[in-house]
Amino acid sequence: MTTIALYRDDFYLSTAEAVVTSVHEDGAVELDQTCFYAASGGQPGDTGFFEREDGSRIQLGETRHGAAKDIILHRPLDGEPLPSVGEKLVLHVDWQRRYKLMRMHTACHLLSVVCPYPITGAAVGEDESRVDFDMSETIDKDQVTSDLMKLVGENHPVTLQWITDDELAANPGIVKSKNVRPPVGLGRVSLVCIGENSDVDSQPCGGTHVSETQEVGAIHIAKIEKKGKENRRFRIRFGTPET
Numbered sequence: 277m278t279t280i281a282l283y284r285d286d287f288y289l290s291t292a293e294a295v296v297t298s299v300h301e302d303g304a305v306e307l308d309q310t311c312f313y314a315a316s317g318g319q320p321g322d323t324g325f326f327e328r329e330d331g332s333r334i335q336l337g338e339t340r341h342g343a344a345k346d347i348i349l350h351r352p353l354d355g356e357p358l359p360s361v362g363e364k365l366v367l368h369v370d371w372q373r374r375y376k377l378m379r380m381h382t383a384c385h386l387l388s389v390v391c392p393y394p395i396t397g398a399a400v401g402e403d404e405s406r407v408d409f410d411m412s413e414t415i416d417k418d419q420v421t422s423d424l425m426k427l428v429g430e431n432h433p434v435t436l437q438w439i440t441d442d443e444l445a446a447n448p449g450i451v452k453s454k455n456v457r458p459p460v461g462l463g464r465v466s467l468v469c470i471g472e473n474s475d476v477d478s479q480p481c482g483g484t485h486v487s488e489t490q491e492v493g494a495i496h497i498a499k500i501e502k503k504g505k506e507n508r509r510f511r512i513r514f515g516t517p518e519t
């Protein structure tokens with residue numbers, strides 16, 4: 277059954293009410309709507325808990341898509357009770373974790389501005405993120421960190437623009453990732469725009485991001501690894517570089 281993905285229109289929604297529409301044999305729970313981000317595009321799914329009407333909690337281990345993109349499966353941790361179909365729940369996202377993922381995810385976009393090479397892979401993490409670029413150049417990681425922190429400090433707005441799948445197909449040049457498919461299949465695609473009039477960057481992406489670059493906070497490039505002749509793996513961490 278289709279789930280309304282509330283997080284698509286409000287990245288800062290950490291709680292919401294929902295009704296259980298289906299409980300699978302393996303324990304996965306479907307809801308009429310959700311603020312839990314389903315793992316996609318390199319960003320892990322949300323964790324957190326469901327609050328039942330009697331105040332008890334069901335702790336969630338993961339959120340991911342089902343066979344189709346409009347199906348969202350919430351999987352409780354092993355040993356947790358399962359809700360019943362028709363039951364009303366209050367959803368609580370583990371906001372500390374999600375907010376870190378939003379900051380990190382936005383940092384990955386900034387890195388793609390500082391390093392304008394095709395992206396071959398990316399994984400957003402709460403402590404460390406990595407972005408792989410198709411590049412053979414050697415680049416100074418401290419310079420990349422200082423360019424990143426300049427963009428953070430300039431506090432550019434981060435906004436969403438919606439375009440149709442057809443508009444995206446007509447403008448393939450706006451996609452920076454080589455192997456990562458843009459989030460098509462729902463009829464509309466969100467473009468993440470950084471800067472007034474997208475003057476810093478715009479990139480199709482279905483993940484969650486902070487609303488201005490200053491929220492990213494202190495980040496640095498911890499490591500640049502050579503993964504093959506034409507591949508460089510950048511590791512982003514929070515905080516200032518260790519000296």
Ligand SMILES: [Zn+2]
Pocket residue numbers: 381382385468481482483484485
């Ligand atoms: Zn993104």
